Amino acid sequence: MIRAAPDASVRLSGLTRRFGSAVAVDALTLEVAPGELFGLVGPDGAGKTTTLRMLAGVLPPSEGDAHVCGVSIAEDPEGAKPHLAYMAQRFGLYEDLTVAENLDFYADLFEVPRAERAARLDRLYRFSRLDEFRDRRAGALSGGMKQKLGLSCALIHQPRLLLLDEPTFGVDPISRRELWVILEEMVRGGTTLVVSTSYMDEAERCDRVALLHEGRLLALDSPAALRAALPGTLFELHARDPRRCRERLRAHPGVLGASLFGDAVHLLLAAGADVSTAMAWLATAGIEVLEVHPVEPTLEDVFIHRVSAGTSTSPPSGVM
Numbered sequence: 001m002i003r004a005a006p007d008a009s010v011r012l013s014g015l016t017r018r019f020g021s022a023v024a025v026d027a028l029t030l031e032v033a034p035g036e037l038f039g040l041v042g043p044d045g046a047g048k049t050t051t052l053r054m055l056a057g058v059l060p061p062s063e064g065d066a067h068v069c070g071v072s073i074a075e076d077p078e079g080a081k082p083h084l085a086y087m088a089q090r091f092g093l094y095e096d097l098t099v100a101e102n103l104d105f106y107a108d109l110f111e112v113p114r115a116e117r118a119a120r121l122d123r124l125y126r127f128s129r130l131d132e133f134r135d136r137r138a139g140a141l142s143g144g145m146k147q148k149l150g151l152s153c154a155l156i157h158q159p160r161l162l163l164l165d166e167p168t169f170g171v172d173p174i175s176r177r178e179l180w181v182i183l184e185e186m187v188r189g190g191t192t193l194v195v196s197t198s199y200m201d202e203a204e205r206c207d208r209v210a211l212l213h214e215g216r217l218l219a220l221d222s223p224a225a226l227r228a229a230l231p232g233t234l235f236e237l238h239a240r241d242p243r244r245c246r247e248r249l250r251a252h253p254g255v256l257g258a259s260l261f262g263d264a265v266h267l268l269l270a271a272g273a274d275v276s277t278a279m280a281w282l283a284t285a286g287i288e289v290l291e292v293h294p295v296e297p298t299l300e301d302v303f304i305h306r307v308s309a310g311t312s313t314s315p316p317s318g319v320m
């Protein structure tokens, strides 16, 4: 999706980062187009933060390279910095300074010309609705307000490229939605956005996503295309003992995957496999199924399937 000037792009080629013998980011190769809303998606430890830190020029790669706004991060880590804003997970707000003072501080840091400041601050206050809290100390803001202030500070120099590390981490659902409205507005205005998240509902809002697991790229496409590419048919089952149900299903021929989904079990059956045969297989083990129906796959189903298809490790737990 091309929306902005051509050099606000990001190109990773074999980008790798090791910490000792551990590989945090493993030969990532992908391209983010200018004006794209691009998601780095995966559970804790997938390598999202490490990737963003390398793209922001604050952590050197062990191998490979990335061109950020046309500049090689391996050769010139400082080169792309004037064009981008990076918001780390724990963004450096000064808790003793007020909202207005924090914004001023970052405007000074990014050398925003005095003449342009008022208009930019106006726009950011409108976005964030923080104007009524201008004089409140940052340390006394709620988690959601802090994130919005952090985002406003990152945006004060109107970057072409915005790198955001889990910007809604620890934020309540209403503020999360508000933050995403701000992000989508930035992208409509021409900013390229690379955002990391472990929330699948946020991943759904991206133009394209890279699904990451243990530093490796599992899949790369639009959320709709990834969902459409899931093989077989997906069913949701409600059973008295979901864990036993899942384990039993995994041993049945034609079952591509079975995983817990809240209180339910998601069963991925190969094309042509019969769901009633799978139910009979459960019944022979005395597992009572209360309800079974086909469901549309979510990105979480895609992720779990790709993890189990791509590695021998079990699917990740936690928010995924």
Ligand SMILES: Nc1ncnc2c1ncn2[C@@H]1O[C@H](COP(=O)(O)OP(=O)(O)OP(=O)(O)O)[C@@H](O)[C@H]1O
Pocket: 019, 022, 023, 024, 025, 042, 043, 044, 045, 046, 047, 048, 049, 050, 051, 166
């Ligand atoms: N400075 C470091 N020293 C050693 N290991 C690190 C360092 N930074 C990250 N790692 C390791 O690299 C792997 C990837 O971590 P990373 O923080 O990039 O993942 P993530 O997907 O951003 O997850 P999270 O949301 O928990 O930060 C993890 O195993 C982590 O422990």
